[in-house]
Amino acid sequence: MVAKTLSSYRLTSLEQTIKQLNQENCLIIAGGTDVMVLHKNRRGVPPKITKPVVFIDHLSELKQVYAIKTDLHIGACSTYSELIQHPLIPEVLKKAIKEIAAPAIRNRGTIGGNICNASPAGDTLPLLYIYNTKLLLRSVNGDRLVEIKDFIQGPRRVQRSNNEILVEVILPSALENDSRIIFEKIANRRADAIAKISFAGFLHVQNEMISDARFAFGAVGPTIVRSLDIEQILYGKAHPLDHKLINAIVQEYGNLIHPIDDQRSTAIYRKTVALKLLRYFLETKGM
Ligand SMILES: Cc1cc2nc3c(=O)[nH]c(=O)nc-3n(C[C@H](O)[C@H](O)[C@H](O)COP(=O)(O)OP(=O)(O)OC[C@H]3O[C@@H](n4cnc5c(N)ncnc54)[C@H](O)[C@@H]3O)c2cc1C
Known part of the structure; x- marks a missing residue:
C-alpha cells in the first residue's frame, strides 16, 4: 500500500500564511505539543493527521511581546521559555509557566497553543481569564477581538473560523501592579x-x-x-x-x-x- 502524502506549508510571512489558510482548510501547528499527542499513532508510524498542515512557529510577527500603556500584548507563538525570560511578563504568569511540563515542552509549547487547545487544565488559562484577556484573530477579512471567555467554548472547542489565526493575546492593565x-x-x-x-x-x-x-x-x-x-x-x-x-x-x-x-x-x-x-x-x- 502506498502511504498517503500530506501537504505542509512553512511560509515566510504571516500574510502568506493567512492567505494559505483562506485557500485550504489546514491544521495549524505552533509548537505541536498538543497536536502531536492528539494525532499520535503506533511507534514508527506517521501521526494520524488528515488535513494539510501549516507551521507557524517560525513567524516572527507572532512572537512580539510589548506594552501599550499598561496593556500587555503577547504574540501567540511566544514559547513558554521565551516568556519566562521576558522582562514584561508579570511574575505571577511566569510562576504558572514554570509549572508547565518540563523544559523540552516549554521550549516548544506556546501560549496561543494553550488557548486554542482549550483544555480546562491549561495552566495559563485561569490567569488569562482573570486578566480579562482579549484575543486578536486575523484572517483575509481583517482583524477581530474576542474575549477569552467567549472564545473558549469547551475542551478543544474554540470560536475560530478555519481561515483565522490567533495573532495576539492582550492582557488589559496587566502592568498596573497594584492588585x-x-x-x-x-x-x-x-x-x-x-x-x-x-x-x-x-x-x-x-x-x-x-x-x-x-x-x-x-x-x-x-x-x-x-x-x-x-x-x-x-x-x-x-x-x-x-x-x-x-x-x-x-x-x-x-x-x-x-x-x-x-x-x-x-x-x-x-x-x-x-x-x-x-x-x-x-x-x-x-x-
Ligand atoms: C509531555 C507534555 C506535558 C504537558 N504539560 C502541560 C502542563 O503541565 N500544563 C499545560 O497547560 N499544558 C501542558 N501540555 C500541553 C501543551 O504543551 C500546551 O497546551 C501548549 O501550550 C500547546 O502549545 P503548542 O504551541 O505546542 O500547541 P500546538 O500543539 O501546536 O496547537 C494546539 C492547538 O492550537 C491550535 N493553534 C496553535 N496556535 C494557534 C494560533 N496561533 N492560531 C490558531 N490556532 C492555533 C492548533 O491548531 C491546535 O489545535 C503538555 C504537553 C505534553 C506533550
Missing part, C-alpha cells in the same frame, strides 16, 4: 504534571474597600469557571473581609462548581481543594 494576584496549581508534582485543580485570584483594594475581585478555577468543569455575579458581591465591601462574607462567597462557588471524577483526581477532592484555595486567598490579609 494582589495569585495562581496555584495542584498536581502530582510541582511541574511536569497536568493540573488536578488550578486557581487564580485577583483583588484590588482602594481605601480599605474592595473595588475589583476576580476568581477563576481550572480543571473543575469543561471550561475555566468564573462568575461575574459572585465577584460583584464583594465590590464595595471592607477589606480584610469578615468571616461571614468569606463563608457566603465560598458557599456560592460550592453551588457553582461541579467537577468530575477522572484518571487524575476525584470530583470530591477537586471541589474541596478548589474551595480551600479560594478561602485561603480571601482570608489572606495583606495586599
Whole structure:
C-alpha cells in the first residue's frame, strides 16, 4: 500500500500564511505539543493527521511581546521559555509557566497553543481569564477581538473560523501592579504534571474597600469557571473581609462548581481543594 502524502506549508510571512489558510482548510501547528499527542499513532508510524498542515512557529510577527500603556500584548507563538525570560511578563504568569511540563515542552509549547487547545487544565488559562484577556484573530477579512471567555467554548472547542489565526493575546492593565494576584496549581508534582485543580485570584483594594475581585478555577468543569455575579458581591465591601462574607462567597462557588471524577483526581477532592484555595486567598490579609 502506498502511504498517503500530506501537504505542509512553512511560509515566510504571516500574510502568506493567512492567505494559505483562506485557500485550504489546514491544521495549524505552533509548537505541536498538543497536536502531536492528539494525532499520535503506533511507534514508527506517521501521526494520524488528515488535513494539510501549516507551521507557524517560525513567524516572527507572532512572537512580539510589548506594552501599550499598561496593556500587555503577547504574540501567540511566544514559547513558554521565551516568556519566562521576558522582562514584561508579570511574575505571577511566569510562576504558572514554570509549572508547565518540563523544559523540552516549554521550549516548544506556546501560549496561543494553550488557548486554542482549550483544555480546562491549561495552566495559563485561569490567569488569562482573570486578566480579562482579549484575543486578536486575523484572517483575509481583517482583524477581530474576542474575549477569552467567549472564545473558549469547551475542551478543544474554540470560536475560530478555519481561515483565522490567533495573532495576539492582550492582557488589559496587566502592568498596573497594584492588585494582589495569585495562581496555584495542584498536581502530582510541582511541574511536569497536568493540573488536578488550578486557581487564580485577583483583588484590588482602594481605601480599605474592595473595588475589583476576580476568581477563576481550572480543571473543575469543561471550561475555566468564573462568575461575574459572585465577584460583584464583594465590590464595595471592607477589606480584610469578615468571616461571614468569606463563608457566603465560598458557599456560592460550592453551588457553582461541579467537577468530575477522572484518571487524575476525584470530583470530591477537586471541589474541596478548589474551595480551600479560594478561602485561603480571601482570608489572606495583606495586599
Ligand atoms: C509531555 C507534555 C506535558 C504537558 N504539560 C502541560 C502542563 O503541565 N500544563 C499545560 O497547560 N499544558 C501542558 N501540555 C500541553 C501543551 O504543551 C500546551 O497546551 C501548549 O501550550 C500547546 O502549545 P503548542 O504551541 O505546542 O500547541 P500546538 O500543539 O501546536 O496547537 C494546539 C492547538 O492550537 C491550535 N493553534 C496553535 N496556535 C494557534 C494560533 N496561533 N492560531 C490558531 N490556532 C492555533 C492548533 O491548531 C491546535 O489545535 C503538555 C504537553 C505534553 C506533550
